Amino acid sequence: MKNSVTMTRKTFWGGVAVLSGLALAGPAIAEEAAAASSVADNLIQLAYSVDTFYFLMSGALVMWMAAGFAMLEAGLVRGKNTVEILTKNVALYAIACLMYLIVGYNIMYGDAVNSFIPGLSFFLGPDNGVDEVLKSGGETYYSNMSDFFFQVVFVATAMSIVSGAVAERMKLWTFLAFAVVMTGFIYPVSGYWKWGGGFLDALGFLDFAGSGLVHLCGASAALAGVLVLGARKGKYSGGKINAIPGCNLPLATLGTFILWLGWFGFNGGSELKISNIVEANAVSMVFVNTNTAAAGGLVAALLLSRLWFGKADLTMALNGALAGLVAITAEPLTPTPGIATMVGVIGGLLVVPAIIFIDKAKVDDPVGAISVHGVVGTWGLIAVAFTNPDGSLIKQLIGIGTIFGWTFGTSLVVWLVLKAVMGVRVSEEEEMEGVDIAECGLDAYPEFTRD
Numbered sequence: 001m002k003n004s005v006t007m008t009r010k011t012f013w014g015g016v017a018v019l020s021g022l023a024l025a026g027p028a029i030a031e032e033a034a035a036a037s038s039v040a041d042n043l044i045q046l047a048y049s050v051d052t053f054y055f056l057m058s059g060a061l062v063m064w065m066a067a068g069f070a071m072l073e074a075g076l077v078r079g080k081n082t083v084e085i086l087t088k089n090v091a092l093y094a095i096a097c098l099m100y101l102i103v104g105y106n107i108m109y110g111d112a113v114n115s116f117i118p119g120l121s122f123f124l125g126p127d128n129g130v131d132e133v134l135k136s137g138g139e140t141y142y143s144n145m146s147d148f149f150f151q152v153v154f155v156a157t158a159m160s161i162v163s164g165a166v167a168e169r170m171k172l173w174t175f176l177a178f179a180v181v182m183t184g185f186i187y188p189v190s191g192y193w194k195w196g197g198g199f200l201d202a203l204g205f206l207d208f209a210g211s212g213l214v215h216l217c218g219a220s221a222a223l224a225g226v227l228v229l230g231a232r233k234g235k236y237s238g239g240k241i242n243a244i245p246g247c248n249l250p251l252a253t254l255g256t257f258i259l260w261l262g263w264f265g266f267n268g269g270s271e272l273k274i275s276n277i278v279e280a281n282a283v284s285m286v287f288v289n290t291n292t293a294a295a296g297g298l299v300a301a302l303l304l305s306r307l308w309f310g311k312a313d314l315t316m317a318l319n320g321a322l323a324g325l326v327a328i329t330a331e332p333l334t335p336t337p338g339i340a341t342m343v344g345v346i347g348g349l350l351v352v353p354a355i356i357f358i359d360k361a362k363v364d365d366p367v368g369a370i371s372v373h374g375v376v377g378t379w380g381l382i383a384v385a386f387t388n389p390d391g392s393l394i395k396q397l398i399g400i401g402t403i404f405g406w407t408f409g410t411s412l413v414v415w416l417v418l419k420a421v422m423g424v425r426v427s428e429e430e431e432m433e434g435v436d437i438a439e440c441g442l443d444a445y446p447e448f449t450r451d
Helices: 002-076 079-109 130-135 144-165 172-194 199-203 211-229 249-271 277-309 314-329 337-360 369-387 393-421 428-433 435-440
Strands: none
Touching (some): 144 172, 144 211, 144 249, 172 199, 172 211, 199 393, 249 314, 277 337, 314 337, 314 369
């Protein structure tokens, strides 16, 4: 009995000690839990800031591509048309920014009617709140506004492709009117079908950074415009093709280097994230593959032009670099650098005969935009079926047909309406004088082009 009482007392006082210990330790445990939660929240906020900053800087690089297109096109047109091509490039960028802000972004990423029909709403909503980001546990990892900025510079890129193809004979204000429709409605609808979660995305069509959604889209709109517009005076006469050389190849070369640089943001930013080891490695691979594809495309086009023409053609080399960049844009992550180089090489080998064939078909494209962005953009999408294990040739072909059919068809209708309402082409006298004076009242090189 005594031992039993003794044990009972020991158990009692032991329990009291344990409870007292827990009472004393409770605040410490709570503090540790709160500290751990605070550390986790801080890490989420840090990752959010890093990914948002990366997104913004990638967008800034893509915005710099607008300068590349302007310089490339200004170098490949005649001196008497330089001011107008520069005006188009700066104006289309501004129009793209405004139209995508007003309606385009919401068409592409807003609430949809179904997987085929996007919704229609206007202007941007609020950005992510702190609580919203923290509650997501890191799933919300960049600012909505950074996403808009990154996306809007892609829209301007698609419209820049149209600018070069219709150069030297289109009315400035007709072009700008088309830019309103293209950037506000045509591009965002096809973008919704893939990047906005529409039927192409559900189908399994793959386009990492836009060989189809940006480049083929822009080339399809350009092709429709060129067919409605017709060729420049003197381009096809006497039963032969007459070369019309550009005025400033150093400027065109500078433009190509600017585009090459900007493409690291174009493809690298499309990874969307860089704040952990896996994503940092992925971004690095995208950069390497983008660069090596461009190099492969340039060398291939340069060698082919040497074999074909007997000379090293600079313009073909420049377009070869751009072809490599366009080709790898559909899938710059999954290939090895060696395979990415071959994707670019094939792009460079395609662009030279494409430019020649399109010229022989009397489709007048002063800068080769339809070949570079359309023909090679199509190749880039097809290549995904062979470089990405998840790629399917049938699904890629469906995506190609959808993007081309939608963009070409709607653009053709818009161009024809603009032709009936505003006219699309300057007069023959204005074209001979140069659209700089007719449309802008300025000379780009007055010391050389005027007495």
